Amino acid sequence: MILGLCAALLLGLAGIAQAQGDATRGAALAANRSQGLCVLCHALPGQPTALQGTIGPALDGVGARLNPEALRQRLLAPERFNPDTVMPSYGRVYSAADAMQRVPVARQGKPLLAPDQIDDLVAYLGSLK
Numbered sequence: 001m002i003l004g005l006c007a008a009l010l011l012g013l014a015g016i017a018q019a020q021g022d023a024t025r026g027a028a029l030a031a032n033r034s035q036g037l038c039v040l041c042h043a044l045p046g047q048p049t050a051l052q053g054t055i056g057p058a059l060d061g062v063g064a065r066l067n068p069e070a071l072r073q074r075l076l077a078p079e080r081f082n083p084d085t086v087m088p089s090y091g092r093v094y095s096a097a098d099a100m101q102r103v104p105v106a107r108q109g110k111p112l113l114a115p116d117q118i119d120d121l122v123a124y125l126g127s128l129k
Ligand code: HEC
Pocket: 030, 036, 037, 038, 039, 040, 041, 042, 055, 056, 057, 059, 062, 065, 071, 074, 075, 078, 081, 082, 084, 085, 086, 087, 088, 090, 121, 125
């Protein structure tokens, strides 16, 4: 009984930790050119200068400018802040019906990034003070 309660408590804590994301995984994802692809448009601290994007603002210090919820919204629905944005909506499921979008078969029906990947990115971006 007590053991069960302890296990439930530990699982609960693990759940909270996961919901907060992992900044190290987020950093790797942001720099990954076949997944996050953030560096296509953004400069990230610690990345080679020649490989930094300049289409979006540099992301150093973004954790001091935006709180975690604002960061999350930027990733999930950037069009809310700029209807003409070129930044992808990472929480959205793109379909062939989207103008100018061609979605590879393996990615159809899935958001660009999974919810736990968004958590990891929010943790990473929030650490850029
Ligand atoms: C195709 C280009 C593009 C890609 C890819 C992209 N972004 Fe952006 N992002 C932008 C632009 C442009 C802006 C400026 C605001 C706007 O026009 O939406 C922006 C704004 C932001 C902001 C707000 C910055 C601020 O200082 O207000 C954050 C945070 C952000 N992007 C994070 C990311 C992350 C993390 C990724 C990768 C998962 C990513 N972006 C991928 C183009 C991009």
